[in-house]
Amino acid sequence: MGAPEANGIGKQGFNYRFNPESCKQCEGRCCNGESGRIFVNQDEIEAISRFLKMEISKFSADYLRKVSYKFSLKEIKANHNYACVFFDSKRNQCSIYPVRPNQCQTFPFWDYYKDKPEELAAECPGVVF
Ligand code: SF4
Numbered sequence: 001m002g003a004p005e006a007n008g009i010g011k012q013g014f015n016y017r018f019n020p021e022s023c024k025q026c027e028g029r030c031c032n033g034e035s036g037r038i039f040v041n042q043d044e045i046e047a048i049s050r051f052l053k054m055e056i057s058k059f060s061a062d063y064l065r066k067v068s069y070k071f072s073l074k075e076i077k078a079n080h081n082y083a084c085v086f087f088d089s090k091r092n093q094c095s096i097y098p099v100r101p102n103q104c105q106t107f108p109f110w111d112y113y114k115d116k117p118e119e120l121a122a123e124c125p126g127v128v129f
């Protein structure tokens with residue numbers, strides 16, 4: 001990711017920028033809304049377990065679901081909304097922020113959105129063109 005500038009952070013190959021200041025007013029739309037998958041690899045599972053001071057087996061049973069041959073963080077369903085199990089809805093923030101998975105750290109610069117920036121902008125108010 002490039003250095004923050006007045007109009008946000010840019011990344012080579014992406015035709016949009018991101019203003020992290022927007023996260024303060026946003027209700028964590030990237031962490032809740034439609035059902036999704038928040039993939040975690042073995043290193044991330046270990047890091048989050050350590051952060052939570054939990055045995056990996058207990059952490060896995062409580063917070064992971066298997067998706068094909070991968071693992072995703074579980075979601076909590078409330079009405080028609082799905083939130084990541086680690087989304088703190090009272091504070092509108094991630095409760096495992098220092099060890100959040102790479103998938104979360106790299107948002108909104110996902111290859112998927114490279115040619116769909118409008119779809120992304122509809123979800124993330126921090127996207128600027
Ligand atoms: S949707 Fe965008 S602005 Fe909102 S919390 Fe996520 S990254 Fe920040």
Ligand code: SF4
Nearest residue numbers: 031084086087094104
């Ligand atoms: S791990 Fe944190 S940043 Fe990632 S989806 Fe869950 S609450 Fe959001």
